[in-house]
Amino acid sequence: MTEEPERPAFHREPQQARSAATLARVLRAAEEIASTSGLEAMTIAGVARRAGVAVGTIYRRFQDKDQLISALTERMLERREEYVAERLRAADPSLRGVMDAYAHALLQSFADSSNLFPELLSARGAGALERGARTITELHRLLLDAAAPYSDQIRRSQPQQALDATARAILGACFHNSVRPDAATGEAARERYADELSDMAIAYLTTADRSRGNNS
Numbered sequence: 001m002t003e004e005p006e007r008p009a010f011h012r013e014p015q016q017a018r019s020a021a022t023l024a025r026v027l028r029a030a031e032e033i034a035s036t037s038g039l040e041a042m043t044i045a046g047v048a049r050r051a052g053v054a055v056g057t058i059y060r061r062f063q064d065k066d067q068l069i070s071a072l073t074e075r076m077l078e079r080r081e082e083y084v085a086e087r088l089r090a091a092d093p094s095l096r097g098v099m100d101a102y103a104h105a106l107l108q109s110f111a112d113s114s115n116l117f118p119e120l121l122s123a124r125g126a127g128a129l130e131r132g133a134r135t136i137t138e139l140h141r142l143l144l145d146a147a148a149p150y151s152d153q154i155r156r157s158q159p160q161q162a163l164d165a166t167a168r169a170i171l172g173a174c175f176h177n178s179v180r181p182d183a184a185t186g187e188a189a190r191e192r193y194a195d196e197l198s199d200m201a202i203a204y205l206t207t208a209d210r211s212r213g214n215n216s
Contacts, residue, residue, distance in 0.1 A: 022051075022053060022057065023061060025051045025052070025053070026047060026048075026051045026053060026057075026058055026061070026068075027071060027072055027075050028051070029047045029048075029050035029051035030042060030047045030050075030051075030068055030069075030072050031072055031075075031076070032050060033046055033047060033050055034069075034072065039069060042065070042069075043065070044058050044059070044062075044064075044065055044068065047068070073131060073132075074131065077131060077132065077134075077135040079109075080109040080110075080135060080139070081135055081138050081139065081142075083105060083108075083109050084102070084105045084106060084109060084139055084142055085142055086105075087101045087102075087104070087105035088101050088102060088105070088142055088143070088146040091146065093149075093150075094150060094153070095147060095150040095153040095154070095202065095205065095206075096198070096202055098143070098146045098147045098150065099147075099166075099198040099201045099202055099205075100194075100195075100198045101146075102142075102143050102146070102167075102170060102198075103170055103174075103194040103195075103197040103198040103201070104190075104191070104194040104198075106139065106170060106171065106174040106194075107174050107177065107190050107193060107194045107197070108190065108194075109174075110174045110175060110177065110178040111177075111178065111185075111190060136171060139167075139171060140164075140167045140168070140171065143163065143166070143167040143170075144160075144163055144164070144167065147163050151163075153205075153206065154205045154206065155205070155206050155207060155208045156204075156205060156207075156208070156209055157208075157209045159205075162204070162205055163205070165204075166201045166204065166205060169197075169200075169201070170197050170201060173197055174197075177193065
């Protein structure tokens with residue numbers, strides 16, 4: 001029997017539905033406070049008040065604030081993976097449909113708590129960066145798998161390499177938008193930007209390789 005790879009335990013896993021609901025409420029409260037006031041201003045006592053639980057309830061689950069922040073990071077990254085996967089499953093069955101779904105889902109997922117996401121990754125050191133890198137790898141894989149059935153629509157000489165470059169470009173553009181001071185904000189602006197990313201991806205994928213003959 002193949003053993004499941006071990007995942008880091010940032011907190012004690014809940015054993016009952018009520019405990020799971022409490023944990024979700026605590027993490028939601030932590031995210032709300034951190035998103036509006038920053039990680040430094042977030043305290044265990046403040047999270048407890050926002051979640052409507054006793055401080056001791058949080059300390060039974062987490063040893064300290066750092067462990068709570070690690071669990072919050074895990075929660076936010078998992079949500080991004082799940083959201084993008086769900087949008088790709090619902091995409092129109094075509095190369096255009098996959099690119100549209102991917103660009104819109106990624107831009108929306110990075111826009112959620114956009115001011116908090118970079119802070120979480122930079123503040124928690126190497127462990128958070130490694131976890132963030134795993135999410136980037138998973139988001140990359142999701143596009144490759146979703147687009148694979150439509151590789152015959154790609155005109156590049158190396159379709160897999162072209163998809164790889166496309167995934168990197170869209171991921172980079174969406175992450176950059178989440179940290180730039182003049183980010184595309186608001187639903188209309190995000191929709192327009194996602195459409196532009198998808199259009200660029202399709203234009204690249206459906207255009208034959210450039211001629212590399214001697215131009216001298």
